[in-house]
Amino acid sequence: MALAGRAALVIALLTSLCGVGMSLYGARTGRRELVEVGRRCVYGLAGVLTFAFVILEVAFVANDFAYNTVANNSSLTTPLFYRAAAMWGSQEGSLLLWVWLLSLWSSLAVFLTRNRLKEIVPYAVAVLLGFATFFTSMLVFLVTPFATSSPAPANGAGLDPLLRNPSMMIHPPMLYSGYTFFTIPFAFAVGALITRRVDAEWIQLARRFALASWLFLGIGIVLGAHWAYYEIGWGGYWGWDAVENAALMPWLISTAFLHSLMIQEKRGMLKVWNASLVLGASTLAIVGTFLVRSGVLSSIHAFGASTLGVPFVILIAVMVVGSIYLVVSRRDVLRSEHQLDSLISREAAFMLNNIVLVALAFVIFWGTFFPLISGAVTGTESEVGAPWFDRYTVPLALALVALAGIGPIIPWRRATLAHLRRNFALPLAAAALILVLSFTTLGISSSPATVTLFCAVAFVLTSIGQEFWRGFIARRAMSSEAPPLALLSMIRRNRRRYGGYIVHVGIAILLLGIAASSTFTHTAFTNLARGRSTTLGGYRMTNVRPTASIVTDPTSTGALLTLGVILRVTRDGRYVMTLHPTAEFYPDASGAEGPVGSLIAGDQVSELSLNTSLRRDISAAIDAAEIQTALQGEINQANALVVKDRAAGPAKQTELSYFLLAAIARGYLHDPPTAPLKLASTPLVVWLWIGALIVLAGGLIAIWPPPGAMTGRVRARYLARVAQELGRA
Amino acid sequence: MVLALLAAAVLLGVLAWFVGAPLRHPAAVEPGGGDERRALDAARDAKYQEIRDTELDYRTGKLSEEDFRAIDRRLRAEAVEILHALDALR
Amino acid sequence: MNSGRKRRVRLVVCLALALALAAGLIYTSFSAAAQALSPTQLLREAKPGVTYQLTGTVVAGSVRRLPDGLLDFRLADRAGARRSIAVRYSGAVPDPFRVGRELIVTGTVRSASFVASPGSMITKCPSKYSPAK
Numbered sequence: 001m002a003l004a005g006r007a008a009l010v011i012a013l014l015t016s017l018c019g020v021g022m023s024l025y026g027a028r029t030g031r032r033e034l035v036e037v038g039r040r041c042v043y044g045l046a047g048v049l050t051f052a053f054v055i056l057e058v059a060f061v062a063n064d065f066a067y068n069t070v071a072n073n074s075s076l077t078t079p080l081f082y083r084a085a086a087m088w089g090s091q092e093g094s095l096l097l098w099v100w101l102l103s104l105w106s107s108l109a110v111f112l113t114r115n116r117l118k119e120i121v122p123y124a125v126a127v128l129l130g131f132a133t134f135f136t137s138m139l140v141f142l143v144t145p146f147a148t149s150s151p152a153p154a155n156g157a158g159l160d161p162l163l164r165n166p167s168m169m170i171h172p173p174m175l176y177s178g179y180t181f182f183t184i185p186f187a188f189a190v191g192a193l194i195t196r197r198v199d200a201e202w203i204q205l206a207r208r209f210a211l212a213s214w215l216f217l218g219i220g221i222v223l224g225a226h227w228a229y230y231e232i233g234w235g236g237y238w239g240w241d242a243v244e245n246a247a248l249m250p251w252l253i254s255t256a257f258l259h260s261l262m263i264q265e266k267r268g269m270l271k272v273w274n275a276s277l278v279l280g281a282s283t284l285a286i287v288g289t290f291l292v293r294s295g296v297l298s299s300i301h302a303f304g305a306s307t308l309g310v311p312f313v314i315l316i317a318v319m320v321v322g323s324i325y326l327v328v329s330r331r332d333v334l335r336s337e338h339q340l341d342s343l344i345s346r347e348a349a350f351m352l353n354n355i356v357l358v359a360l361a362f363v364i365f366w367g368t369f370f371p372l373i374s375g376a377v378t379g380t381e382s383e384v385g386a387p388w389f390d391r392y393t394v395p396l397a398l399a400l401v402a403l404a405g406i407g408p409i410i411p412w413r414r415a416t417l418a419h420l421r422r423n424f425a426l427p428l429a430a431a432a433l434i435l436v437l438s439f440t441t442l443g444i445s446s447s448p449a450t451v452t453l454f455c456a457v458a459f460v461l462t463s464i465g466q467e468f469w470r471g472f473i474a475r476r477a478m479s480s481e482a483p484p485l486a487l488l489s490m491i492r493r494n495r496r497r498y499g500g501y502i503v504h505v506g507i508a509i510l511l512l513g514i515a516a517s518s519t520f521t522h523t524a525f526t527n528l529a530r531g532r533s534t535t536l537g538g539y540r541m542t543n544v545r546p547t548a549s550i551v552t553d554p555t556s557t558g559a560l561l562t563l564g565v566i567l568r569v570t571r572d573g574r575y576v577m578t579l580h581p582t583a584e585f586y587p588d589a590s591g592a593e594g595p596v597g598s599l600i601a602g603d604q605v606s607e608l609s610l611n612t613s614l615r616r617d618i619s620a621a622i623d624a625a626e627i628q629t630a631l632q633g634e635i636n637q638a639n640a641l642v643v644k645d646r647a648a649g650p651a652k653q654t655e656l657s658y659f660l661l662a663a664i665a666r667g668y669l670h671d672p673p674t675a676p677l678k679l680a681s682t683p684l685v686v687w688l689w690i691g692a693l694i695v696l697a698g699g700l701i702a703i704w705p706p707p708g709a710m711t712g713r714v715r716a717r718y719l720a721r722v723a724q725e726l727g728r729a
Numbered sequence: 730m731v732l733a734l735l736a737a738a739v740l741l742g743v744l745a746w747f748v749g750a751p752l753r754h755p756a757a758v759e760p761g762g763g764d765e766r767r768a769l770d771a772a773r774d775a776k777y778q779e780i781r782d783t784e785l786d787y788r789t790g791k792l793s794e795e796d797f798r799a800i801d802r803r804l805r806a807e808a809v810e811i812l813h814a815l816d817a818l819r
Numbered sequence: 820m821n822s823g824r825k826r827r828v829r830l831v832v833c834l835a836l837a838l839a840l841a842a843g844l845i846y847t848s849f850s851a852a853a854q855a856l857s858p859t860q861l862l863r864e865a866k867p868g869v870t871y872q873l874t875g876t877v878v879a880g881s882v883r884r885l886p887d888g889l890l891d892f893r894l895a896d897r898a899g900a901r902r903s904i905a906v907r908y909s910g911a912v913p914d915p916f917r918v919g920r921e922l923i924v925t926g927t928v929r930s931a932s933f934v935a936s937p938g939s940m941i942t943k944c945p946s947k948y949s950p951a952k
Contacts, residue, residue, distance in 0.1 A: 003730060006792070007737035015744065036751035044744045053741060116767055201771040339826060347790070355833075363844060370848055371855065382852035383872050385925065392844060411791040423790050430932055433892050469788060474788035494785060525910070605914050623912065629884050676888075 001055050002067060005146040008052040012099075013136040015045045019129040020390065027122035035122045042110045042125060045132055046103040053100045055248070056145055060087045066152035069093055075158035085169045091308075092145040094124035094172065098289065099135035101173070102180040106132070109184045109209065117201060123191035131505075133252050134315055138308060167227035171220060175247060177283045178217025185209040186319075187280030189275060193254060193326040196333045198271060207261055208703065210278060214254045215699045217285075221247050222692040229685075230608065235526050237688065239515075240389040245368040246288035249361045256357040259350050261408075266412070267347065267401035268337030272327060273332060284317055284361075291368075342414035349410050353403045356396055364393045398452055401511055404466025405460035408467050423466075430462035431455040437521040446518070453515045460508040464501045467564050471498070474636040491701065499702025516684035517617075523681075527674040527704035528565075537681035539618060541569045545674035547580065548665040550658075559584035561600050561661060563627055563668055565675040567609075567620055579676070581609040594639030595657045596664075598630065616683045630673035634664050769815050776808045853925055857896045858904040865928040872925045873933055878903050879918045894933070897921060910937035 019041025045347070056067075060083050065071040073093070074086045087092040106128040113121050129399075139145070146530060185206050192202045224244065225237040257277040260270050290312035316499025327334070340347055367384045375381040409423040438444050438451045445451060449507040475490040477484070489496040522537035533542040547564040564582030568575070584607060585600035593601035604624035611618045628635075642653050783804060787797035827868065856865070857871045865871060875894030883891040883904075888909055895903035906924060922942045926935035 001733055003737045004733035004740075007733070008740060008811070011737070011744065012740055015748070018748070033751040033755040037748055043746045047742060047747075048740060116771075122815075133807045198771070199768065199770050200775045204771060204775065308760075340829075341744070355837075359840070362841070366848060367842060370852060374849065374852060378849075380854050380856075382849075382854045384848050384852045388848060388851045391847075409791070412786065413796060416793070419790065419793070470789040471785060474785060477788075486905075493781070497782070497785070525815065527888075603915070604917070624914065625912065625916065626884055 001059070002146040002148045005052050006144060008048050009139050009144070009580060009663075012045055012048045012052065012103075012131065015041050015048060016129045016132040016136055018132060020126045022124040023122040023129070023218045025709075027119075027126075035125075038122060038125045038129070039110050039114075039127060042103070042106050046100075046107040046316055047661070049096075049100045049103045052146075054095060056093065056096060057084060057087055060084060062165060063156070064152070065156050066148045066150065067145075068147045068149055069621045071149070071153050071156045073156065073434060076157040078158055080298070081166075081169065088172050088176075088669050089296050090145075092143040092147075092459035094176070095135060095139055095143065096145050097173065098176050098180060099139065101176050102128070102132060102135065103181060105177070105181050105184060109187075111204065117188075117205065118196075119195045120188060120202065122190035124187040127187035127190050128183060131187075131285040134311070137313060142308060142311070152188055161584070167223060169231075171223040171227055174223055175217060175220030177248075177254050178213055178215075178220045179289050181209070181216050182254070182285035184284040185213065189278045190322070190326060191439070193275060193330045193333075196274070196330060198330075198333050200265075203261065204673065206278065206721060207258065209332070210254050210257055210261075210281075211699065211703045213281075214251065214258060214286075215696070215703065217247060217251045217254075218692075218699070219696065221251060225295070226689065230610065237685075240364075240367065240386045242368050243288075243292050245364045246291045247362055248250045248285075250281045250284040250288060252357050252361045252364075253284060254366050256354045257281060259357075260354050263347055263350050270351075271334035271336060274332060275327050275330075276323070277354075279319075279327070283316060283319045283323065286312070286319060287309060290316065290464050301687060305388075332435070344410070344415045344420075346407065346410050346412045349407045353400070353407060356399050356403065360393060360400070364389070381567050391600075393657040395451055397511060398449065398456060401453060401456040401460060401508055404507060405456065405463040408504065408670050409463045413682075423463075426466055427462040428678075429458045431459040434458040444516075447519045450515045452570050459510045460504060464505050467501055468498070471682075495526070495704055496702050499698045499700070499704075502701060503697030504695075504698075506691045506694030506698055508691070509687050509694060512663065513686070513688030513691055517682045517688065519619075521680060521682045524679045525677070526679065527676050529674040530672055534679070536618075538569050538571060539681060541579070541620070541679060542570075543675055544568045544578075546669055546675075547582070548669050550662050550665050559605070560664060561585040562620075563665070565622060565672070565677075566608075567626070567677075569611075569618060577611045577618065578612060579609040579618065579620040581620040581622040582607045583627050585624065585628070594635070595642040595653060596637045597637035597659050599661050600635075604628065614684075614686060616681055617685045619680045619682070621678045623678065625671065631664060632668060638664060647686055734754045747750065766815070766818055769811060769818070773815065774809045776804060776811060780808065820892065858894050859896050859902040861900055861928060861933065862931070867928055870925060870927055870936075872923060873904070874921070874923050875903070875904070875933075876921050877916070877918050881905075882918060894922075894924075901917055906935055907934040908935040908937075908940060910940070913940060913942045915942040916940070 019038045022041065023033045023038030026032065026036075026038060045105055049140035056069075058064075059067045059070050060074055063070070063074065063076060063079065063083070067090055067091050070086075071091045074083050077261045078086065083711075086093075088097045106125075109128070110121070110125060113124075117124075167620045188206060188209065192198050192206075223245070224247070229237040253278075257274060260274055260277065263270050264274050288530075340351070342348065367389050370384050371381040405427060409427070411419045411423070432455075434442075434455045434457075435451065438454055442454070444454065471490050473493070475481070475486045479486065479487060479489075519661075524534065524536050526534050528534055528541075528543040530543050530545065533540050535541070542565040547562075547566060549562045551560060551562075562582050562584050564580055567579040567581070569577045569579060584605045586602035586604070587600065588598045592598065606621045608619055636644065638657070641660060642657050645653060645656055648656070780801065783792065783797065783800050785790045787794070787801075792800070844919045853870045853872045855874060856939055858873065858875045861871060861873055873894060874897065876897055878893040878895045881891075881893035885891060891914060892906055892908070893903040895907050906926075908924060913922075920942055922940055924933070924935040924941075925939040926933055928934075
């Protein structure tokens with residue numbers, strides 16, 4: 001079936017090329033049936049790629065090691081869940097996932113526009129299939145997931161245990177969904193610019209697609225941070241790693257786009273800016289995809305040096321040059337209808353928000369690509385560390401939070417003093433209150449940045465609350481609904497506005513979690529003998545007893561030996577929680593460490609034990625390598641015993657090795673070494689995840705299309721009122 | 730091997746049949762006439778949302794009364810024009 | 820000033836501000852950056868007291884754990900010249916750390932050995948098992 005897979009990829013490439021040709025030719029000559037063929041090529045592509053995807057997935061699930069990629073990334077002992085996910089753990093598999101997702105979203109976009117934007121769609125289809133052509137040709141000519149070896153190896157290399165985490169299933173597909181979805185607003189923007197139809201219809205569609213990509217990418221980023229945090233513990237959720245940055249940049253630019261699009265709708269301004277933003281966000285998404293797999297920058301995520309670097313650079317160059325050309329040559333349709341009236345206005349606040357977001361993206365871009373830049377300028381590659389990023393992103397993030405509070409309540413056009421007094425009084429009072437509390441009860445006065453952020457968050461929450469309240473009052477005045485219903489219908493009728501406000505609240509809370517957890521974490525490294533205690537940030541941790549478990553037929557994560565320690569945590573003498581950090585040891589196939597040593601000489605994973613509450617996370621981790629070193633003497637003795645028993649034969653020797661390993665484990669239980677622990681108390685970090693969920697909720701509310709029936713009712717009412725004007729005129 | 734090639738051939742056949750359908754039945758393809766109407770529909774919906782938004786802005790203190798009246802008047806006039814254009818198409 | 824001129828002035832001021840900030844950013848990035856070197860390069864050209872970023876592979880048999888949570892090991896070049904340098908590290912050791920693994924540490928050179936800043940170790944996922952993403 002590998003041959004069928006290869007053939008499917010070739011067919012996919014041909015379909016994409018055919019679609020590009022048909023769409024463009026049909027658009028130029030006005031022959032609608034050719035355009036229709038182009039659209040069907042998109043659907044057809046999705047079908048063919050699904051076929052190829054299924055073939056590969058089946059190979060993984062069935063452990064068909066004839067496929068090189070299955071042999072390299074999975075093994076007989078890898079559990080089913082992770083076997084299925086291992087498919088996208090490699091360069092070639094993840095490329096197939098990428099282009100498959102691209103075909104799915106393209107089909108969705110083509111379906112949603114089957115009766116609309118008839119002039120733009122052919123060009124958009126051509127662009128989307130152009131991307132598909134690029135990626136499928138890489139799969140056909142450069143790296144194929146369907147390469148096989150004969151004879152097939154008996155077992156595979158296995159999945160890196162660090163990846164054996166449920167997040168592995170969902171983080172890559174979600175992130176890829178975000179990246180691939182960005183091609184859709186790009187394609188429709190290109191189509192709109194080519195056909196010079198940058199009007200209301202296009203704006204509505206562009207916003208929907210941009211919002212969807214923004215949502216997907218945001219979820220992917222947060223999932224990645226969440227995964228890292230649960231693997232590594234404090235500080236793990238963000239490291240300014242090249243690949244993390246690569247996902248954040250397009251997200252920031254599309255946030256800017258979503259805001260300035262509102263200005264274009266209301267006042268016909270910023271058209272060139274918006275076109276540039278949407279084209280730029282998508283280009284950055286492709287750059288992000290390129291970064292991960294080209295080996296161009298060192299990162300813990302990079303796939304390593306590959307042959308894909310040059311084609312990607314060419315694609316990005318084409319996108320950049322093409323975008324600039326389109327915007328410049330169509331600037332007559334992109335001319336502004338109005339000008340900025342006052343710097344103290346909503347328009348100005350939105351523009352400032354855009355500037356801050358673009359500045360953030362620029363800082364991150366510069367820092368991420370600095371090794372290449374410094375290499376080109378000075379001849380040697382240098383890296384700016386995380387502190388450099390923090391120094392510049394923190395003030396910008398503070399400005400962003402403040403604007404998130406100012407934007408919703410500042411008047412349009414020009415704000416008078418009376419306006420400002422009326423709208424800003426309460427939020428400013430809340431900020432002032434928090435300022436005072438920071439120095440008295442909150443205990444955060446040691447960090448001015450955190451104090452500023454807390455005040456800004458108070459400002460945002462109050463201003464949004466004020467908006468909800470006033471809108472609610474207005475709704476009650478205009479209709480006679482009961483209060484709860486009034487609130488719901490207010491949100492339903494203005495999903496964009498209130499969904500957006502909820503997103504602002506979520507972002508503020510998210511940044512609050514980041515600020516508190518990164519500034520005020522207590523950590524300790526200590527070796528704790530059984531029965532002894534240590535204190536950390538007001539908590540007392542006692543090493544109660546060791547734990548050990550040994551599995552001769554591993555099925556869950558595949559670890560052979562798991563050693564751990566039970567920690568009892570108390571505060572002011574009262575019991576709070578129990579932590580159970582463990583160290584997992586995996587076998588090493590090479591046998592270099594002796595028969596018993598090899599059973600645990602493979603990967604070692606320290607499993608974090610984490611207790612979450614609203615106020616703080618407490619975590620404990622055990623240093624696996626140190627434990628192994630402590631047991632090395634016994635392991636050497638066991639090795640010698642097994643080697644001496646050579647005459648019994650390999651099967652008996654394996655049995656003896658397991659038996660001796662179990663004895664070592666029992667010895668660990670009976671007389672444990674001191675536990676090498678890494679302890680941490682991280683305040684308010686759970687609010688990061690809560691804030692992210694709020695952002696998600698707000699985004700979903702904003703993107704949800706209004707039901708048709710309601711639009712009908714509204715339409716009738718307005719028709720009547722407008723007809724009145726007609727009569728009067 | 731034979732099975733694989735057969736599967737690929739079937740795939741190609743189905744695909745060609747599906748993709749080529751518009752070429753066989755060109756009359757069934759919808760003509761582009763509905764475009765104008767849809768663009769006006771979209772413009773009208775957007776205008777209504779704008780009118781609602783403006784009123785909400787006024788009631789929550791982001792527009793002065795005189796600004797609101799002026800903008801509301803203008804938006805409704807624009808909505809009327811769009812309705813005129815829609816009627817002309819019918 | 821008519822509105823057209825006002826707009827242009829605003830635009831110029833904004834651009835000037837942006838350029839100034841960008842210049843500041845660029846300048847500090849060059850001074851804050853740590854040069855990325857391999858062990859061979861480090862042994863050849865490193866200056867004492869200057870922070871460098873060292874990338875290499877852990878040499879077999881060189882790993883020693885000392886009391887007080889210190890870790891001694893040797894790093895050799897990823898490929899090519901097989902010089903190695905002794906590294907002293909303190910702080911959290913990421914799970915993937917082991918002999919033969921590629922990693923990055925940041926620190927300074929002190930008498931032909933490398934003293935790493937605490938917690939600055941980053942391990943790269945092994946090339947055989949490509950990581951997720």
